[in-house]
Amino acid sequence: SYELTQPPSVSVSPGQTASITCSGDKLGSKFACWYQQKPGQSPVLIIYQDNKRPSGIPERFSGSNSGNTATLTISGTQAMDEADFYCQAWDSSTEVVFGGGTKLTVL
Amino acid sequence: QMQLQESGPGLVKPSETLSLTCTVSGGSISSYYWSWIRQPPGKGLEWIGYSDYSGSTNFNPSLKSRATISLDTSKNQFSLKLSSVTAADTAVYYCATGMYYFESWGQGTLVTVSS
Numbered sequence: 001s002y003e004l005t006q007p008p009s010v011s012v013s014p015g016q017t018a019s020i021t022c023s024g025d026k027l028g029s030k031f032a033c034w035y036q037q038k039p040g041q042s043p044v045l046i047i048y049q050d051n052k053r054p055s056g057i058p059e060r061f062s063g064s065n066s067g068n069t070a071t072l073t074i075s076g077t078q079a080m081d082e083a084d085f086y087c088q089a090w091d092s093s094t095e096v097v098f099g100g101g102t103k104l105t106v107l
Numbered sequence: 108q109m110q111l112q113e114s115g116p117g118l119v120k121p122s123e124t125l126s127l128t129c130t131v132s133g134g135s136i137s138s139y140y141w142s143w144i145r146q147p148p149g150k151g152l153e154w155i156g157y158s159d160y161s162g163s164t165n166f167n168p169s170l171k172s173r174a175t176i177s178l179d180t181s182k183n184q185f186s187l188k189l190s191s192v193t194a195a196d197t198a199v200y201y202c203a204t205g206m207y208y209f210e211s212w213g214q215g216t217l218v219t220v221s222s
Contacts (some may be wrong), residue, residue, distance in 0.1 A: 001168065033208040035152075042201060042212040043152065054210065086152055090207040095165060096142075096154035 004087055004099035011105045018074040020102045022087030025068060030091040032070035034063060037101075038083045047072060074104075082106045109134040111202050111213035119196075119220050125189040129202030129213060136160070136178055140206035141185045143176060145198040146215070153198075157206050158185060192220045 004024045012018035022032065032050050035043035045054055047063035050070065060075045070089075074081055087099040115127035129141070142157040156166035158176040166174050173190045189196060197220045203209035 031207055035209075042215055043209070044212075045208060045210055048208040048210075088152075088208065095167070096157075096206075098152040098154060101151045 002089070002094040002097050004089055004097055006085075006087060006099040006102045008100070009103045009105065011107060012074075012077045014079060014106055015076055018077045018081075018104060018106075020072045020074075020085050020087075020104065022070040022072070022089075022099045023068055024070075024089060024097075027068050027070055027089060028066045030065075030089045030094070032063070032065040033088050033090075034061075034070075034072045035086045035088065036081075036083045037086065043086060077104075077106055079106050109204055109211045111204070111211060113200060113202050113213045113216040115200075115216060115218070117217060117219060119192055119218060120222050121193055121220055122191055125187070125192050125196060125200075125218055125220075127187045127200055127202075127216065127218070128184050129186070131183050131185070134204070136180050136183045136185060139204050141176070141178070142203045142205060142209060143174075143187045144201045144203055144209065144212075145196075146201070147195075147198045155187065155189075155200075159206070194220050196220050 034047040037043040046057050046061050050065040051063045062073045084101050086101045110132045112130045119125045143155040158164045175188045178185045199215040201215045203212045
């Protein structure tokens with residue numbers, strides 16, 4: 001079965017850039033998206049179709065997907081961005097797969 | 108924006124069938140795709156399956172033999188049934204819109220499998 005691998009944790013200082021990776025075989029040939037989940041809340045879609053932002057999502061969130069890696073980049077990270085982040089991929093053969101999640105700490 | 112709300116029993120006995128309903132407002136169940144996703148306590152997200160607007164379904168291979176999703180257009184609801192549950196099925200269950208990605212989510216409902 002298809003698997004997506006994320007680092008368990010990433011730390012960043014306020015105002016700096018955070019990058020969270022998501023790795024999978026030929027992931028660049030699939031659609032990738034990202035969710036942010038804060039404690040006790042439902043996940044929120046922040047990036048879809050590799051690099052598109054839903055309305056209401058701040059411009060500091062951006063995404064890319066190439067080769068075997070998708071990357072979520074948060075520019076000018078704020079304390080309010082501290083959360084768990086999940087990548088997710090889709091294609092017609094693997095259907096829907098989630099990564100294991102990355103805990104972002106802003107310190 | 109579309110709103111979704113899960114409902115159903117919070118406690119299910121082992122070997123029985125888990126049944127949940129998602130009520131949709133702000134959009135028609137006869138459009139879009141409708142999905143179920145779960146999250147065991149302290150763990151990551153797991154896709155269960157989806158139904159399209161016509162009732163055609165697709166499931167996670169690991170759950171395919173136990174899961175069904177159905178639509179009730181008269182009530183603007185869709186439902187999940189998961190049979191032969193075990194403690195490993197204890198999780199927060201979310202309903203959501205979408206198939207390739209999930210735009211709107213319900214608040215989630217915790218289902219515990221225990222005797």
